[in-house]
Amino acid sequence: HFGKEHPEAAVTLYNLGIAHGNLGDYSKQKDLLERALRILEQHFGKEHPAITRTLHNLSNAHGSLGNHEKEKDLLERAL
Numbered sequence: 424h425f426g427k428e429h430p431e432a433a434v435t436l437y438n439l440g441i442a443h444g445n446l447g448d449y450s451k452q453k454d455l456l457e458r459a460l461r462i463l464e465q466h467f468g469k470e471h472p473a474i475t476r477t478l479h480n481l482s483n484a485h486g487s488l489g490n491h492e493k494e495k496d497l498l499e500r501a502l
Contacts, residue, residue, distance in 0.1 A: 428462055428465070433458075433462035433466075436458050436459035437455070437459040437477060440456040440459060444480070444487070449488045452480075452484040456480055459477055460474065460477045460478065460481060474501075475501045478500055478501035479497075482497035482498045482501070
């Protein structure tokens with residue numbers, strides 16, 4: 424058992440977020456990816472490849488919700 428703040432929990436949150444996005448629930452996708460991102464940043468810092476991947480998918484969720492300014496900001500952050 425890893426606990427809610429373990430990086431493996433972040434992987435599960437990330438995968439759940441992707442699944443919700445595939446089902447068209449972009450709000451839930453956004454929430455789950457934000458939680459995953461917070462955990463990943465705590466454990467790996469802001470330069471880890473998992474952070475970039477999560478930011479990219481989080482930006483897609485914001486774009487799907489019509490928040491294109493946030494989408495752009497997250498993509499720029501991922502660079």
